[in-house]
């Protein structure tokens with residue numbers, strides 16, 4: 001009913017002013033963008049002046065986190081406003097039930113013009129968007145194919161530039177000025193395999209980056225999950241697929257990289273082929289692009305040929321870390337340039353004045369912390385995600401907030417900002433009080449996390465847990481039953497599990513009860529845990 005009244009009021013308002021004053025929403029999301037690689041959070045690795053503009057003109061969340069740190073499940077949580085165990089997309093392989101309500105559908109119904117460009121990674125076309133061009137699955141960095149409403153389109157160029165061109169083209173030629181818009185501008189970068197543009201590949205290859213404190217973590221004082229995960233830069237990152245040493249160079253050096261096959265409990269096989277070197281490159285680049293990439297590849301391969309045979313493990317780790325950062329950060333630099341193009345357009349067109357701009361990632365990522373790449377774990381670098389929001393005249397410029405906010409909250413925040421009714425079964429909370437600086441209206445002190453994809457790629461064990469600003473309590477299960485507790489304030493690098501330390505027995509008791517209650521609150525249970533086993 002409220003919807004109808006609201007619509008009548010809005011029509012009346014629209015009739016009087018001939019203009020719908022509800023705010024526009026520009027939702028910018030990248031894929032696997034670590035907050036450590038945004039200078040508004042830390043400028044140790046890279047400068048991102050354009051992404052930083054959003055924080056400078058708005059709010060920076062320092063404890064924003066996800067409910068399940070993996071790509072497609074995070075997207076399902078964002079679209080439905082429900083935890084994985086209720087929306088059903090517990091891992092990258094689970095089917096998404098497309099009969100579920102997603103927030104873009106609600107915007108479309110409420111009279112917004114809606115669009116989506118870039119990476120959805122969902123296995124089906126988006127609902128609730130008037131216009132879209134999305135990458136099939138992971139998509140390609142170079143000369144990518146896009147799936148459209150009517151036809152598929154192959155576009156020459158670098159994916160981050162193209163997604164931006166499509167978004168800007170929509171603003172300039174397709175926007176209906178009588179309606180507010182909800183635009184989802186979704187980057188594929190910086191997802192593995194990290195292929196920068198030809199220019200950034202050359203530029204970043206010449207750079208050297210500082211190592212994180214925990215690059216040589218030996219996982220002592222932690223449980224079996226950290227020890228058995230397969231995401232260590234030295235041990236599991238591939239020289240060819242990731243560091244971009246040509247397969248023939250590796251063969252010439254007498255090194256053999258084995259194929260890795262993961263077999264899940266339900267028999268599904270996942271293969272990682274070490275010779276899938278330049279998948280996105282050799283299969284797609286044209287001669288002009290190849291020539292530019294080859295110049296840098298020659299340097300990488302010559303360096304490997306000359307130096308790798310004499311390296312010990314520590315030196316190999318350092319070498320691979322630099323190669324990783326050069327390529328990963330090269331892709332980030334393109335995102336930053338392109339976000340700048342879109343922000344510039346909003347300003348030039350005057351649209352910025354009534355537009356909420358959000359920058360986030362589908363989760364965080366390890367940039368060598370604990371010796372890792374990839375994500376999945378509740379440990380900070382993958383649990384937390386960047387979140388920067390600007391909304392002129394509503395959010396005070398340059399504020400920072402450390403409340404425990406989640407990707408679960410996005411749908412409700414956007415709906416409430418647009419004055420659209422929120423479905424009762426959404427499980428997040430609107431961030432509007434925090435955006436408006438009414439922090440006393442925010443009462444949440446803890447968040448719930450649940451990761452499922454095991455046994456599978458990277459072998460991060462299943463776990464669920466509770467996180468507050470001070471502590472993190474986690475239970476790993478499936479083939480183990482292990483608990484871990486971290487003191488976030490005194491041990492920010494999470495190097496010591498203090499679950500069995502008598503000094504923390506009160507904390508363990510308190511958080512164990514609160515975790516139990518959180519599982520009830522969010523309707524998760526042991527029965528569901530069993531249902532999702534494979």
Ligand code: CA
Nearest residue numbers: 031032071362
């Ligand atoms: Ca991701």
